[in-house]
Amino acid sequence: MKPEVDQILNLSAMQMLGTLAPLLPQGYATGSASLLAFMMMLSAQEYDRAADIRVAENADMRALFAALAPKVHGDLRQNLEAAAATEDASLKISALDAGNAELRKLLAELHEAVEEDATANTRIWTVLRAMADRRVLKLPGQ
Amino acid sequence: MSEDISERLAIYLSGKLGHTVEVANLSRIPGGASRETYRFRARYNGQDRGLILRRDPPASLIETERSAEFRAYQAFHGLGLPVPEPIALELGTAALDRPFFVMAEIENCAVGSIVAAEPYGAHRQKICEQFFTTLGKIAKADPASIGLADFDGVHDVTTTWKHELERWEKVILEDEREPQPIARAAIRWLRKHPPPPAQKISVVHGDYRSGNFLFDGEGDIRAILDWEMAHLGDPLEDLGWALDPLWSNGMLGRDEAIAIWERASGLTVDRAALPWWEVFASLKGLAIWISAANEYAEGRNSDPVNAFSGWYCLAFHNKVLADRLGGAA
Numbered sequence: 001m002k003p004e005v006d007q008i009l010n011l012s013a014m015q016m017l018g019t020l021a022p023l024l025p026q027g028y029a030t031g032s033a034s035l036l037a038f039m040m041m042l043s044a045q046e047y048d049r050a051a052d053i054r055v056a057e058n059a060d061m062r063a064l065f066a067a068l069a070p071k072v073h074g075d076l077r078q079n080l081e082a083a084a085a086t087e088d089a090s091l092k093i094s095a096l097d098a099g100n101a102e103l104r105k106l107l108a109e110l111h112e113a114v115e116e117d118a119t120a121n122t123r124i125w126t127v128l129r130a131m132a133d134r135r136v137l138k139l140p141g142q
Numbered sequence: 143m144s145e146d147i148s149e150r151l152a153i154y155l156s157g158k159l160g161h162t163v164e165v166a167n168l169s170r171i172p173g174g175a176s177r178e179t180y181r182f183r184a185r186y187n188g189q190d191r192g193l194i195l196r197r198d199p200p201a202s203l204i205e206t207e208r209s210a211e212f213r214a215y216q217a218f219h220g221l222g223l224p225v226p227e228p229i230a231l232e233l234g235t236a237a238l239d240r241p242f243f244v245m246a247e248i249e250n251c252a253v254g255s256i257v258a259a260e261p262y263g264a265h266r267q268k269i270c271e272q273f274f275t276t277l278g279k280i281a282k283a284d285p286a287s288i289g290l291a292d293f294d295g296v297h298d299v300t301t302t303w304k305h306e307l308e309r310w311e312k313v314i315l316e317d318e319r320e321p322q323p324i325a326r327a328a329i330r331w332l333r334k335h336p337p338p339p340a341q342k343i344s345v346v347h348g349d350y351r352s353g354n355f356l357f358d359g360e361g362d363i364r365a366i367l368d369w370e371m372a373h374l375g376d377p378l379e380d381l382g383w384a385l386d387p388l389w390s391n392g393m394l395g396r397d398e399a400i401a402i403w404e405r406a407s408g409l410t411v412d413r414a415a416l417p418w419w420e421v422f423a424s425l426k427g428l429a430i431w432i433s434a435a436n437e438y439a440e441g442r443n444s445d446p447v448n449a450f451s452g453w454y455c456l457a458f459h460n461k462v463l464a465d466r467l468g469g470a471a
Contacts, residue, residue: 027181028170035446038257042454097320104321111327125468128324132464135457139257 006044013040054096192247214369251356265361278406281377295374337418340376382419
């Protein structure tokens with residue numbers, strides 16, 4: 001599609017900031033319009049990277065589960081092994097998010113279970129830090 | 143809507159102040175998502191003064207005690223700190239449909255943006271020194287002597303950390319819309335590494351940071367705002383929050399800020415305790431942003447501040463916590 005969605009969002013934000021917001025009454029209206037424009041710019045960032053972030057996170061968590069499942073027992077181990085064997089069936093954001101939420105829930109359980117194991121703890125934090133890094137949003141001008 | 147509020151507000155203030163009050167130029171201004179904030183002129187008894195109305199939104203972001211917020215304004219305004227004069231508190235819904243309070247407007251001032259690279263310009267040093275000096279004075283104040291001994295919180299210096307951690311853990315558990323593994327890990331870390339007992343129990347502002355104070359063109363702080371999360375607790379809670387990276391843009395470095403705070407408070411920062419409160423600050427931030435995201439997603443409060451907080455700020459604090467706790471793993 002031309003123009004792309006991120007370009008539409010960015011140019012619309014500039015239009016809102018430069019042309020529309022100055023026409024509004026000073027105060028809450030201009031402040032809110034500016035913030036909405038800001039979020040349109042953040043949405044433009046997210047449009048391009050959203051699927052990539054989720055696919056990468058889900059892959060990281062599955063690999064982690066496969067590696068650390070042997071360290072736990074019972075239902076948690078079975079759940080980790082089953083989750084490690086799953087795949088993202090769709091690249092729709094809603095589908096990726098649903099899978100991501102399931103994996104995050106398991107990740108929290110796994111972390112609590114093996115936190116005292118220094119090697120496992122370090123591996124989990126490596127994944128968590130990568131997840132946090134990917135999700136950080138850059139403000140316009142940064 | 144504004145005209146309707148103006149008329150009803152005038153009737154209310156006339157009864158409260160004992161004079162016929164005319165309300166003019168009422169307009170909504172930015173003031174966070176937890177209260178609707180309006181500026182207006184009040185004309186009565188030969189006066190023409192600017193006032194601020196803070197009214198509850200249809201759904202409040204964090205359930206906060208309005209009378210406590212108002213009493214904090216009263217106490218610290220009375221102590222001579224830069225805090226707007228509180229005028230009236232109304233907890234009923236008859237006057238303006240929702241509870242509200244009215245305070246003096248501090249005119250011709252600016253707010254430092256948390257997203258601006260240099261929010262304080264040439265007055266940076268002066269403003270930042272006043273910022274940490276005033277925070278030190280809040281810590282120094284004796285809650286009982288300013289009438290706030292019955293404030294929310296605990297008086298036990300050994301358990302105040304636990305009380306606050308449980309408060310915000312509950313918010314996360316109730317409001318999270320997706321699992322938050324970094325928040326869960328941070329909660330466990332905070333439990334496993336409790337801080338030393340507080341040196342004293344102080345009034346904690348609860349949201350003392352850039353964006354919540356007004357400064358004038360001479361670089362003087364004229365108003366500390368947003369006392370809605372004020373409570374009793376460890377004064378290091380406010381210091382940890384004020385030092386958080388989310389609002390450190392344009393602020394002083396950590397060591398200089400701590401030295402100023404120590405001089406004003408008469409306390410010595412326990413360097414072993416402060417990191418706990420800094421991690422707690424980022425977790426508390428996560429809790430607030432998670433709550434904001436939930437309010438927005440549920441359609442209870444569509445203020446764009448909630449969307450921004452629940453997205454940008456949430457991602458920011460997840461990274462801060464992952465770097466702090468994961469870096470040491």
